[in-house]
Amino acid sequence: MAIPLGFYDFMDPHSEDFVMTRFFALLVVLGFSAPSCLADDLPPSSWQLMVTGQRFVAGQAQDPSQSSQSVQIDDRVWLDAAGNYLWLTHSEWPGGIKFQYRQFGTANGGARMDVTKWRDGIWLQRSDAAKAKQDYVDQTYLLPALLQTQLRGATGQLVANSSSVERTNTGTDAAGRPVTWTYNDHGQLLSVAQPQTRYEYLDYPDANPGSQPARIWIYRGGQQIADLQVARQVAELPADFQQIPLGYVDKPTPSSAKATLLAPGVYRIDQTPSGYHTGVVIGRDGIAVFDAPIDAKEAAANKAIIRQLAPTLPIKYIVVSHSHRDHVGGLLALLDPATQVITGVGGQQALQRLFGSSMPHQVREISQQEQLSLGDRHIALWPLRSSHAHDMLVAADVTSGTVFQGDLFYLPEVGPIPPAFPLTAELVQLLNRHIPAWRQLVGVHGRTATPTDVRQSVRLRTQVDKSKP
Structure with a gap:
């Protein structure tokens, strides 16, 4: 027709x-x-x-x-x-x-x-x-x-x-x-x-x-x-749509996950399939773990690494920086029989929604500063109602001055220091108030930061803000 x-x-x-x-x-x-x-x-x-x-x-x-x-x-x-x-x-x-x-x-x-x-x-x-x-x-x-x-x-x-x-x-x-x-x-x-x-x-x-x-x-x-x-x-595709800007390099194929020593008794698990990190502090009486990304399979592999570091010690605490799924998806695989899961205010409700009937029994929310004991060393905890997650916790191994946080500050694994995000100011204010002599900052994402790294990143953020019309 x-x-x-x-x-x-x-x-x-x-x-x-x-x-x-x-x-x-x-x-x-x-x-x-x-x-x-x-x-x-x-x-x-x-x-x-x-x-x-x-x-x-x-x-x-x-x-x-x-x-x-x-x-x-x-x-x-x-x-x-x-x-x-x-x-x-x-x-x-x-x-x-x-x-x-x-x-x-x-x-x-x-x-x-x-x-x-x-x-x-x-x-x-x-x-x-x-x-x-x-x-x-x-x-x-x-x-x-x-x-x-x-x-x-x-x-x-x-x-x-x-x-x-x-x-x-x-x-x-x-x-x-x-x-x-x-x-x-x-x-x-x-x-x-x-x-x-x-x-x-x-x-x-x-x-x-x-x-x-x-x-x-x-x-x-x-x-x-x-x-x-x-x-x-x-519209035509841009003529340079396949162009790769200078400075980028191919991401390497991940090798086996491993524990990197950051200070005596303090480790970070690196080279995981997801690229996420888990912090570990080993004391005389037990182990504290910081976050449980990203699923049960990855967390089980991380737990095997922790067992190699301290075969006879229990995981006493899992500190949840915040209850986002990618930070807690492997929580169940890390539990020992007596492990306490520590969250900020509201975190228990989020975990219940995620895990349902498999919800860990020993979950405790904290609403004010406190310390967890590992026998010969202590973990300081500060709740922070951050603009990213209201149930945020910041933790520090007091002995080594190592701070553990999730999503409040980022450095890539490789590459230049980027401008900090606005919420980094919330972390900096907390650190200045409670642990001004901290030595290193461990995140779930990216490489470990020094105080100099954080200051430079904050300065870059200030420059970006000033350049805005």
Whole structure:
């Protein structure tokens, strides 16, 4: 069946809508019986997406009484029909902690780098062709007009009601994952569901089959994880989208986890699969452990290392810097029969929500400064209602002047010292008040810091703040 030329007379022939509508009009004429069969008809083009909104991150709440944290995002995505993409991410967490990454992919592979260099430093994370393709396909879910041309499957069930007609198809996406998708009588995608993740497309501006929905909701495991506003425009990928700035180096392949001696009786477990660190202090009567990242498997391996350091001593205390899932996911694997878990105010509720019936029995919240005894040495604890997590605890081995903290200060494993985040001022104020002669600062992320490192990072933050208009 021919489409009258007049169908396009009202449109600019060079516009994005003209290109997309000409393609999707075929779907309408054919009764949109098999949208995937026309994938090769989509003219090569590329787009830029402006993605704003919020993601809902379970187990990462500022307030431990809440189950998730809303995180604001402001991303830019370029992608084309040939499988190339560039993704610039920007997100901000409570306490002024900002993530900014640059990630790209082609048919040959891709790479990801930390723009601010505070989390990954100068390490470059490369991906092979298969991973780059999957990452590209993930981005196409934000551009349903392109995604629909790449879905593969037979015509499915026709669903009609008083107001519209919808079709449901089952097949695979371009990464080979099983999906079920629905589209309306205009040929517009309404939803696409993978086994664990579901996308819903809302607020189409018109009935144009190639239109971009203004809003996308994402669900995982039945819980909403994102509410995104997405705007689209025709735009070429930047010519240098594959360029890697000077100074980045390939991230080394992790070797076996090990305990690094920081001071007599004080260790930090390094080179874990996740890159997270666990602090350990060994006293005459027992052991104190600081945080339990990231899951049971990694924590069990860390416990085996601790056993090598002190085969006969019990783990008396596990000090939880704050109850975010990535800091406590391995808690159960570290427990000994009499281990006490120490949290800040509200931490017990967060742990109960995470572990349910497996919740440790000996969990104690502290609301004021106190000390834990290991016999011949003591661990000082200070609760801190920080802007990042209200149940924050800062700890110190008094004997060595080693401070243990989580997420209040960051240095990358390798690379220059970055400007401190705003919440670092909260840590500095606490240290100046309670332990001004501290010698080293151990974090769950990154390398161990000296007082000089912290002062330099704070100065850089001051310079950044002064340079703002």
